[in-house]
Amino acid sequence: MTQQKLPDVAFMQRLAAAAAAETLPLFRSAALIENKDMDGFDPVTAADKQAEAAIRALIEREYPEHGIIGEEFGAVRQNASHVWIIDPIDGTRAFISGLPVWGTLVGLKVDGAARAGFMSQPYTGEFFVADGERSRLMRDGHSPVTLSTRKHHTVAEATLFTTTPALFGTGAMREAWDRLESKVRLSRYGCDCYAFAMLAAGFTDIVIDPGLKTYDIAALIPLIEQAGGVVTTMDGGTAINGGDVVAAATPELHAATLDIMNR
Amino acid sequence: MTQQKLPDVAFMQRLAAAAAAETLPLFRSAALIENKDMDGFDPVTAADKQAEAAIRALIEREYPEHGIIGEEFGAVRQNASHVWIIDPIDGTRAFISGLPVWGTLVGLKVDGAARAGFMSQPYTGEFFVADGERSRLMRDGHSPVTLSTRKHHTVAEATLFTTTPALFGTGAMREAWDRLESKVRLSRYGCDCYAFAMLAAGFTDIVIDPGLKTYDIAALIPLIEQAGGVVTTMDGGTAINGGDVVAAATPELHAATLDIMNR
Numbered sequence: 001m002t003q004q005k006l007p008d009v010a011f012m013q014r015l016a017a018a019a020a021a022e023t024l025p026l027f028r029s030a031a032l033i034e035n036k037d038m039d040g041f042d043p044v045t046a047a048d049k050q051a052e053a054a055i056r057a058l059i060e061r062e063y064p065e066h067g068i069i070g071e072e073f074g075a076v077r078q079n080a081s082h083v084w085i086i087d088p089i090d091g092t093r094a095f096i097s098g099l100p101v102w103g104t105l106v107g108l109k110v111d112g113a114a115r116a117g118f119m120s121q122p123y124t125g126e127f128f129v130a131d132g133e134r135s136r137l138m139r140d141g142h143s144p145v146t147l148s149t150r151k152h153h154t155v156a157e158a159t160l161f162t163t164t165p166a167l168f169g170t171g172a173m174r175e176a177w178d179r180l181e182s183k184v185r186l187s188r189y190g191c192d193c194y195a196f197a198m199l200a201a202g203f204t205d206i207v208i209d210p211g212l213k214t215y216d217i218a219a220l221i222p223l224i225e226q227a228g229g230v231v232t233t234m235d236g237g238t239a240i241n242g243g244d245v246v247a248a249a250t251p252e253l254h255a256a257t258l259d260i261m262n263r
Numbered sequence: 264m265t266q267q268k269l270p271d272v273a274f275m276q277r278l279a280a281a282a283a284a285e286t287l288p289l290f291r292s293a294a295l296i297e298n299k300d301m302d303g304f305d306p307v308t309a310a311d312k313q314a315e316a317a318i319r320a321l322i323e324r325e326y327p328e329h330g331i332i333g334e335e336f337g338a339v340r341q342n343a344s345h346v347w348i349i350d351p352i353d354g355t356r357a358f359i360s361g362l363p364v365w366g367t368l369v370g371l372k373v374d375g376a377a378r379a380g381f382m383s384q385p386y387t388g389e390f391f392v393a394d395g396e397r398s399r400l401m402r403d404g405h406s407p408v409t410l411s412t413r414k415h416h417t418v419a420e421a422t423l424f425t426t427t428p429a430l431f432g433t434g435a436m437r438e439a440w441d442r443l444e445s446k447v448r449l450s451r452y453g454c455d456c457y458a459f460a461m462l463a464a465g466f467t468d469i470v471i472d473p474g475l476k477t478y479d480i481a482a483l484i485p486l487i488e489q490a491g492g493v494v495t496t497m498d499g500g501t502a503i504n505g506g507d508v509v510a511a512a513t514p515e516l517h518a519a520t521l522d523i524m525n526r
Contacts, residue, residue, distance in 0.1 A: 028466060093451055097422055097458075098466030100363060100387060124363060124387055159360055164452060188356055189427060190453030195360075203291060203361030 006132040011062065012106065012118045013127065013138075018054035019088055019104040020122035023047050027123055028098050044089065044096055048072055051088035055106060059084050071215045083109045085218035090119075091192035100124050101194035107218030114240050117219030119197050128197045130222035135200050149228040149249035150202040155256050158205035158249075160184040161195035167210045173244075176261045177208070183260065196220040199247055200227040206257055210234075210244040217245050230254040234261060269379050269395040274325065275369065276401075279383035279390055281317035282351055282367040286310050287385045291361050307352065307359055311335055314351035318369060322347050334478045346372045348481035353382075354455035363387050364457035370481030377503050380482030382460050391460045393485035398463050412491040412512035413465040418443070418519050421468035421512075423450040424458035430473045436507075439524045440471070446523065459483040462510055463490040469520055473497075473507040480508050493517040497524060 026047045052072045059068055067083035069075045077083070084106060089095055091102030100123040107117035118129040125140035128147070135147040152158050160181060168174040181187045184206070191198075193216075198204040200223045209216070217239050221231045230251050233243040236258060246261065248254035289310045315335045322331055330346035332338045340346070347369060352358055354365030363386040370380035381392040388403035391410070398410040415421050423444060431437040444450045447469070454461075456479075461467040463486045472479070480502050484494045493514050496506040499521060509524065511517035 028464065093449060096449075096466070097424070097451060098461040098464055099454060099457065161360070186356060186359075188360060188453060190451060191362060194362065198361040201291065201361055203359070 006110070006116050007063065007108065009129055009131050009138075011058075012116070012129055012131075015055050015058055015106050016104060016118060016120035016122070016127055018058055019051040019106075020120065022051040022054055023089055023095075023104065024122045027095060044092055048088045048092075051104060052086055055084075055086050055088065055104075069214060071213070081111055085109060085117075085215050087193075087213075087215040087219070090216060091194065094190070094192060094194075101191045103128075103193040103197070105193055105215065105219035107215075107220070107222065109218060109240060112240065113238075114218055114221035114225070117222050119193050119219055119223065121194070126197075128200065128223055130226040132222070133226065135223050135227040137201060147200045147223075147227040148202055149199060149224070150205060151250060152205045153250050153252040153256075155180070155183045155206075155253065155260060156185060158184045158186075158253060158257075159203075160187040160206045160208070161191060161198075161204055162187075162189060162208050163192055163195075164189050173210065176263070179263065180206075180208070180257065180260050193220060196224060196247055199229055199249060200224045202227075202249070205249045205253060207247045208245065208257075208261075212239075212242040212245045214240065214242045217242055220247070232258075234258070269373070270326065270371065272392055272394050272401075274321075275379070275381045275392055275394075276390065278318050278321055278369050279367060279381060279385070281321055282314040282369075283383065283385035285314040285317055286352055286358075286367065290358060290386055307355055311351045311355075314367060315349055318347075318349050318351065318367075332477060334476070344374055348372060348380075348478050350456075350476075350478040350482070353479060354457065357453070357455060357457075364454045366391075366456040366460070368456055368478065368482035370478075370483070370485065372481060372503060375503065376501075377481055377484035377488070380485050382456050382482055382486065384457070389460075391463065391486055393489045395485070396489065398486050398490040400464060410463045410486075410490040411465055412463060412487070413468060414513060415468045416513050416515040416519075418446045418469075418516065418523060419448065421447045421449075421516060421520075422466075423447040423469045423471070424454060424462075424467055425450075425452060425471050426455055426458075427452050436473065439526070442526070443469075443471070443520065443523045456483060459487060459510055462492055462512060463487045465490075465512070468512045468516060470510045471508065471520075471524075475502075475505040475508045477503065477505045480505055483510070495521075497521070 067077035067080035070086040087105040095102040103119040330340035330343035333349040350368040358365040366382040494510040
């Protein structure tokens with residue numbers, strides 16, 4: 001086990017600010033409205049790359065021995081004890097639709113486990129961060145709030161999110177989703193990383209997203225775990241490498257959810 | 264035709280502020296986390312009622328001859344030349360899930376037509392307003408921005424929103440939705456009133472929501488029309504009384520959408 005102190009929240013705030021300088025000017029910009037590219041959504045791809053490059057540059061300068069895995073520029077030193085995992089714009093569809101529910105995700109994996117990370121939403125000024133011990137929402141102009149998941153232990157009490165049920169396909173996985181959805185109090189679609197942040201904050205109880213990559217979830221695992229929740233893949237294993245991800249507000253709710261999904 | 268001058272934007276801002284004083288303290292509050300009522304979501308219902316009462320009180324004082332229709336307290340003087348139409352919290356599911364995409368909607372109908380109105384999102388500080396001539400986004404700490412819909416005239420270029428495809432049922436209406444969804448560039452679920460505001464702002468091209476009430480749409484019609492868009496029911500009639508609503512960024516796109524839906 002590595003004994004080294006975790007990078008502090010101030011460093012993660014610098015990473016978020018560097019990313020925001022690249023993403024926020026494009027959000028709701030004329031460049032997006034005028035973009036006619038049917039396939040690439042090119043201005044967003046450019047902002048994505050610039051934001052990841054800015055984050056990587058800061059990490060390389062402060063922690064040159066750490067590894068980095070990013071959505072846009074791949075992996076370096078991924079066998080280091082500390083590896084940063086970056087998704088510069090999670091929720092690209094929300095971003096291009098003008099909705100303030102996308103985020104910049106940066107997680108820190110230490111000896112294979114998700115230990116710290118943040119989701120930053122610069123339009124709303126929200127910075128959801130896990131520092132290794134606790135999760136907090138730090139918002140421009142407001143006092144930090146320590147996050148804690150809601151103690152709804154049963155599926156019947158739960159609010160459930162997924163990005164879109166289309167991700168479950170049409171086979172057994174979709175049947176499992178439909179079975180779960182029929183038992184919850186409320187289900188809702190959309191919102192990508194924002195739904196996971198709301199789970200950490202106590203306003204949503206279950207989030208299920210199939211087919212995630214490591215950079216879609218690495219930052220969100222410590223945010224949820226350090227607020228009291230549980231995140232695994234559908235078979236109960238670690239979600240640090242992505243996969244079909246199930247996050248729940250309590251261990252009891254997580255077990256009940258897996259039980260229904262895997263029945 | 265009534266010649267009377269429309270109430271000004273400052274008055275609508277006062278309505279929004281009065282509603283925000285009731286809604287914002289509850290948004291992401293401990294009261295919501297602790298609420299165990301499975302049916303009524305009671306704290307939200309209370310905020311809904313208090314916000315509508317505050318709006319109605321201001322209208323009664325300034326414009327006692329105007330009519331009022333509200334989600335929570337029904338109708339008074341609804342045959343007046345001027346009628347205000349209120350939904351204190353549109354997007355209750357977003358509200359209770361902690362997502363900043365709900366809104367307070369107030370529309371003004373004059374001689375039967377939607378002439379002015381606003382959507383207010385107090386957490387993000389956004390105030391989307393139509394004053395009778397133009398639509399603007401006024402945001403705390405930022406200069407007002409005049410809104411204009413995007414000029415994507417074809418369905419193949421369009422981004423499409425609906426609250427959830429479940430609203431279309433399982434019959435011909437769902438087939439019509441699936442047909443349309445298969446032809447667009449991008450489709451997305453969720454977001455209620457916020458999707459209509461993004462259409463007015465040029466970031467989304469088509470929004471379809473079946474089974475709306477007058478208070479779900481009255482405020483949004485002038486916002487979209489005065490930004491260059493078109494809002495009707497599925498059969499091409501006025502949407503001021505609600506119904507199956509189709510909003511599109513341009514007349515051409517609106518015609519093409521109805522054509523596909525009604526084929």
